[in-house]
Amino acid sequence: MNNQNSGHAIGHLMGRQVDHRQQQLFSAAFLLLLASVLTVASTASLAGAISPYEFDNTVDEARFQSLSRELRCTVCQNQSLADSDAPLAQDLRRELYEMIMDGRADMEIRQFMVDRYGEFVLYRPPIASHTLVLWAGPFIMLLIAIAIGLNTIKRRRQALE
Amino acid sequence: MIRMLVPLGVFIALVIMLVAGLDTAEQRQLVASPLIDKPVPEFELPGLYEPTVQRSNDDFIGQPWILNVWGSWCWACRVEHPFVERLGREAGIPLVGFNWKDERDDALEWIARYGDAWTTHVVDFEGRSAIDFGVYGAPETFLIDHRGIVRHKHIGPIDQTIFNDLMRRIMELRSEAEAS
Numbered sequence: 001m002n003n004q005n006s007g008h009a010i011g012h013l014m015g016r017q018v019d020h021r022q023q024q025l026f027s028a029a030f031l032l033l034l035a036s037v038l039t040v041a042s043t044a045s046l047a048g049a050i051s052p053y054e055f056d057n058t059v060d061e062a063r064f065q066s067l068s069r070e071l072r073c074t075v076c077q078n079q080s081l082a083d084s085d086a087p088l089a090q091d092l093r094r095e096l097y098e099m100i101m102d103g104r105a106d107m108e109i110r111q112f113m114v115d116r117y118g119e120f121v122l123y124r125p126p127i128a129s130h131t132l133v134l135w136a137g138p139f140i141m142l143l144i145a146i147a148i149g150l151n152t153i154k155r156r157r158q159a160l161e
Numbered sequence: 162m163i164r165m166l167v168p169l170g171v172f173i174a175l176v177i178m179l180v181a182g183l184d185t186a187e188q189r190q191l192v193a194s195p196l197i198d199k200p201v202p203e204f205e206l207p208g209l210y211e212p213t214v215q216r217s218n219d220d221f222i223g224q225p226w227i228l229n230v231w232g233s234w235c236w237a238c239r240v241e242h243p244f245v246e247r248l249g250r251e252a253g254i255p256l257v258g259f260n261w262k263d264e265r266d267d268a269l270e271w272i273a274r275y276g277d278a279w280t281t282h283v284v285d286f287e288g289r290s291a292i293d294f295g296v297y298g299a300p301e302t303f304l305i306d307h308r309g310i311v312r313h314k315h316i317g318p319i320d321q322t323i324f325n326d327l328m329r330r331i332m333e334l335r336s337e338a339e340a341s
Contacts, residue, residue, distance in 0.1 A: 074297035087262055088297055091288040116295040118195045 053097045060100050067106060068093055071113055072121045080123060194295050194314040201228075201309050202293035209260055209268060209282035216283050218309065225334035226255040227327075228303040229279065230291070232263040233271035235299040241318035245300075246278040248324070252331045258282040261291050261299055304330055307338035 055061040065082065071092070073084035081089050081096065092113075099109050113121045125131045196202070205217045229245055231238040238245075249256045258279035260268050265284070285291050294303070297316075304313040304327065313330050315323055 088288070088291075091262075091292060095289070095292055115195055116292060117297065118295075 053093075055100075063106065064097060064100055067096055067100075067109060070123045071096070071110075072123055074117050074121055194311070196295055196303075196311045197314065199311055201303075201305050201311050202290065204283070204285075204290040204293065206283035206285055206290055209258070209265065209272075209284050212265065212284070216281070221255060221257065221305070222307070222309045224254060224307050225331065225338055226257055226305050227252060227331070228257050228259050228294075228305060230259040230261050230294075230296050230299045230301040230303075232261045232299050233267040234263065235261075237318040238300045239275065241300050241320070242275055242278065244319040244321070244324045246276065248319070248327065249278040249280065251328065254331060254335065255280040259291070259294075259296075260284045261296065262286065262288050302327065304334060306334050307341065 053064065055064065068082040069080045071081045073079045073081050073086055073089040073092070075086050075088045076084045079086075079089070081092050095112075096109065099112065104112075110122065119125060125134060127135055201218050203218050205215050208214045208216060227248060229248075231245075245256070256279050258281070260282050262285070265286075268282075268284075283290075294301075300318055302315045302319060303311055306312050312334060313327075315327065317323075319327065
């Protein structure tokens with residue numbers, strides 16, 4: 001009995017030791033993660049700070065930000081102009097900046113890009129006959145899902161009665 | 162039993178759709194340029210050997226010509242170079258090198274090492290004309306007819322198959338030019 005007790009106590013002690021070590025490991029991992037997140041965040045804000053473009057007003061700056069986010073960097077395919085540091089993306093941002101400073105409208109700027117690179121540059125595809133499935137698809141899927149759900153509920157109710 | 166097979170069927174359908182999607186993603190670079198059947202964009206660019214001489218799109222009008230986008234930094238340009246050389250020899254029309262976002266010294270050194278396959282060059286250091294051409298990666302090859310209309314664009318390096326296709330198109334453009 002006594003033996004068992006002390007064995008239990010040792011086991012408990014060891015358990016606690018392991019717990020402690022695990023905790024240390026966890027906190028180390030957490031700190032590492034935090035450090036990397038902070039590094040990324042700080043370089044990101046740094047990159048924002050050294051943006052070479054200065055705007056007369058905040059409206060133009062906001063337009064620049066939103067347009068560079070909705071235009072695709074064609075060479076990197078899955079990045080927007082805002083995300084990419086590819087030389088072509090830099091050139092296109094410069095073009096975008098100059099067009100905004102020129103007082104060109106958003107529609108004009110989008111058209112400029114589409115005329116040169118095709119509709120592929122637009123992250124937000126226009127609603128047209130050939131993009132109808134794309135835009136309507138999710139809603140059709142939702143309707144189908146609701147119909148199936150309602151049907152299932154109805155059948156289970158009937159089964160209960 | 163059949164009801165149990167439904168999720169499997171849905172899963173297989175999904176896989177088929179995703180695989181088909183992969184295929185179109187591969188072909189995305191083959192999507193026709195919006196410039197096809199439109200006049201070649203206006204440009205005024207310096208030469209490579211003679212930086213003070215400006216060349217414009219008007220200088221090439223009157224006969225079909227080829228515009229080949231390249232740069233010394235462009236790895237795939239080295240891959241396609243033997244076929245570009247063959248185009249220069251066999252096409253019988255001007256082959257204009259579009260030196261894109263390159264340092265002049267690097268470009269000249271590259272040519273000294275691998276050979277100058279082109280009839281002449283235009284240099285776009287800033288990449289502004291390249292944007293008008295909708296260039297998004299080197300190498301790219303445009304075929305322009307004698308009226309100055311862009312008729313074909315190939316994105317990516319030229320291999321034997323592409324070379325044959327380009328030669329066939331070039332012969333068509335040449336006979337069109339002769340007929341007019």
